[in-house]
Amino acid sequence: MRRLGNQALVVTDQYVYDLVGKSLISNLTVVGIHGCPFFIDSQREAFAEQMRAGTLTAWVADLLGVSGDKEKEFGKFFVIGLGGGGALDVAKTLAHALQVNVAVLPTSAATDAATSRISVIYDEAGVFQRYDYYETNPAIVLVD
DSSP: OGGGOSEEEEEEOHHHIIIIIHHHHHHHHHTTOEEEEEEHHHHHHHHHHHHHHTOHHHHHHHHHTOOSOHHHHSSSEEEEEEESHHHHHHHHHHHHHHTOOEEEEESOOSSSTTTOSEEEEEOTTSOEEEEEEOSSOOSEEOOO
8 A cells, every 4th residue: 555655544344353453553653654544434524514614635634744735744645444335435535536546444444435436425414315426446455
């Protein structure tokens, strides 16, 4: 993943973070990548609001603890999706909105959600809304 950048927003949920996310972020640090968790179970609303307001880049910079414009302060930035379909869909959406690469690390390889260039979008109640289609597939899919 080092080829993707040195700043990563790790999109996951609290359960997966406790299970493997802490270890992933620790291992990223060893190879020179600053990783910061983004919890879909508690930050999804804030993410949607930032998307609507057009302030997503500044919000992500704040999450990563950097300031200024993306090119100068982020270094080379990318998104990691860690977990199930919800985390992977949010990670792909976030990467597309920021125009950066996404690496996906699915905890279940039961579907092609990890490899596809689409995200399934649900409303706050969990009701299907639409599919979002992207120009490219994830840059990396890592399955153990």
